[in-house]
Amino acid sequence: MPRKLTPLKPAAHEAAPPKTAPKAAREAAARKSGVPVDDLERATIRDVAARAGVSASTVSRVLKGDYPVAQATRARVLRAMRELDYVLNVHARALSGAGTKMVAFVLDDVTGPSFAYVAKGVEQQATEEGRLCLVCATHGDPARELAVVEAMREQRADAVILVGGGSADDAYRARMSHFAHALDKAGSRLVLCGRPPLGDDVPTTVVEYDNEAGAYAMTGHLLSRGHRRIVYLGAATADDQYTTKIDRVAGFRRAHEDHGVPCDPDLVLPAGFSRDGGYEGTRRLLAAGTEFTAIFAGTDMVAVGVLAALREAGLRVPEDVSVAGYDDIPLAADLVPGLTTVHIPTEELGRTAVRLALDLGRPQHVILGTHIVVRGSVGERIVS
Numbered sequence: 340m341p342r343k344l345t346p347l348k349p350a351a352h353e354a355a356p357p358k359t360a361p362k363a364a365r366e367a368a369a370r371k372s373g374v375p376v377d378d379l380e381r382a383t384i385r386d387v388a389a390r391a392g393v394s395a396s397t398v399s400r401v402l403k404g405d406y407p408v409a410q411a412t413r414a415r416v417l418r419a420m421r422e423l424d425y426v427l428n429v430h431a432r433a434l435s436g437a438g439t440k441m442v443a444f445v446l447d448d449v450t451g452p453s454f455a456y457v458a459k460g461v462e463q464q465a466t467e468e469g470r471l472c473l474v475c476a477t478h479g480d481p482a483r484e485l486a487v488v489e490a491m492r493e494q495r496a497d498a499v500i501l502v503g504g505g506s507a508d509d510a511y512r513a514r515m516s517h518f519a520h521a522l523d524k525a526g527s528r529l530v531l532c533g534r535p536p537l538g539d540d541v542p543t544t545v546v547e548y549d550n551e552a553g554a555y556a557m558t559g560h561l562l563s564r565g566h567r568r569i570v571y572l573g574a575a576t577a578d579d580q581y582t583t584k585i586d587r588v589a590g591f592r593r594a595h596e597d598h599g600v601p602c603d604p605d606l607v608l609p610a611g612f613s614r615d616g617g618y619e620g621t622r623r624l625l626a627a628g629t630e631f632t633a634i635f636a637g638t639d640m641v642a643v644g645v646l647a648a649l650r651e652a653g654l655r656v657p658e659d660v661s662v663a664g665y666d667d668i669p670l671a672a673d674l675v676p677g678l679t680t681v682h683i684p685t686e687e688l689g690r691t692a693v694r695l696a697l698d699l700g701r702p703q704h705v706i707l708g709t710h711i712v713v714r715g716s717v718g719e720r721i722v723s
Contacts (some may be wrong), residue, residue: 382423392421440499441471442693443491445484449476451612451615452640452668453685457502457532459690468697470497481506486674488518492525498544498696500530501690516541528699532583532692534702545704546692550583553681553709554590557635557663560679560711562598566633566661569606572620572645573637575605584612585667587637605629612637617644625652632720633661639664639671642678646716659716667712677714684708 366572384402388395391565393412400406401416408416410593413560419425425605444461446454450674456476465472473496491499499522505515516537519529523542530544537543561569575584585640588607595602608624610616617636621644636642645653649660656662657674664671 342459355636356360356388383423384422387425389415390423403675411545412415412586418616422491438642440469441465441473441494441496442500442501443473443475443494443496444489444689445475445477445487445491446502447477447479449474451503452670453638453666453683456668456685457689458538459689460686461502461693462689463686463695464690468693470693472673480705481508484513484582485514485518485522488515488522488529489511492522492527495525496527498528498530498587498688498693500532500692500696502532503534504581504585505531505534507580507582507585512537517694518549522578525688528696530692530696532688535586543703544692544696546688546695546707547705548651548683548688549709550586551590551679553579553591553683553711554587554635555594555664555694556590556709556711557665557681558591558594558678559598560713561633561635561663561717562600564661564717567720568603568631568633570629570631571607572617572623572634573641574607574609579609583613584637591635606631606642610637610641612641614640614644614647617641619644633658633717634662636664639666639668639678639680642680643674645671645676648675656716661717663717671712672714674716676716679714679717682710 360711382499383394385399388398391398391412397408398416400408406461415592442461442465444458446458448454449458462472463464473491475491479485487497488501511579515529519537519541522529528544529542530546531537533548533550534545535547536545545628554585557568557639558571569591571588573584575581575587591607592602602673606629608620610620615638620641621634624634625648634642634645642662645662646656649662662678664678664680666685668682671678671680687707691705691707695703695705
């Protein structure tokens with residue numbers, strides 16, 4: 340009967356290598372000596388300190404970046420971190436929010452084109468400022484937005500940037516004001532990007548664009564081209580009191596008043612800020628036999644749906660119906676005909692939001708301008 344052989348334990352000189360060896364070398368030596376790679380302990384701050392020949396507190400200062408460290412010393416610490424594969428632990432700490440320098444970007448829908456360009460500006464500026472950027476979507480739910488803000492406060496984010504229209508509901512505004520004060524006490528900052536302030540006594544950073552003025556200018560452009568029956572598609576509803584929608588309708592109505600043209604309330608119609616919202620809204624208009632010569636869509640994506648519905652109905656743009664949008668997303672220039680729209684400085688909104696939030700010595704309320712971009716989707720209407 341053959342004898343059962345018992346594997347020999349590695350000799351002392353063949354034991355797992357010290358953690359001061361590079362990861363690849365430690366793993367290779369571990370396999371050779373029979374020690375499971377998974378059993379190797381991860382490097383700690385003390386291991387990095389020993390490798391770099393500095394104290395653990397010096398390594399901590401390099402990681403936090405909140406205390407001056409000599410360039411040569413910093414280089415040794417970073418080299419030790421690379422050799423010990425400590426960078427993974429640093430990223431884990433960043434994602435957990437512990438000792439992190441980060442900003443949170445909170446938006447309605449990550450697929451929204453205008454939101455995406457604001458996000459680009461936030462991410463680029465946050466990177467330049469040495470911050471990690473976290474993106475959170477609320478899917479249009481104010482309760483979820485409040486929950487996200489609370490979570491970011493607990494994670495000690497340097498700034499929480501809310502993008503897009505906020506709810507005009509009093510309870511929502513009161514709750515958001517509470518979080519603004521709570522973030523301020525925690526050394527953070529609530530940033531309202533593309534929405535109005537919560538009040539003079541609320542510690543927030545506000546970066547707006549002239550939302551109402553953009554709608555006013557576009558409506559004035561349509562009126563100057565002879566249009567008198569203009570549909571505004573994208574108004575708020577009783578359950579959808581978003582400030583963006585409210586302000587754009589205000590500009591639409593004010594332009595009618597200033598031009599001495601009655602604004603038919605039946606032509607101010609609710610719609611979701613989406614392609615489907617524009618498509619379904621236009622189909623309902625056509626089915627009802629409503630008389631109109633132009634449609635001012637609440638966003639460019641609404642306008643995309645409007646154009647599709649008009650095309651299906653055999654109506655030409657701008658010969659039969661003129662169409663205008665709002666946002667000036669890149670797609671607007673490639674539509675046929677090109678979409679006349681209101682330009683928003685989306686990337687600059689994002690960059691400015693980060694810059695101001697991280698430098699409270701600057702003015703904390705900025706309003707960026709908008710302007711009309713004239714393309715081929717609006718034609719002249721002869722007034723008899």
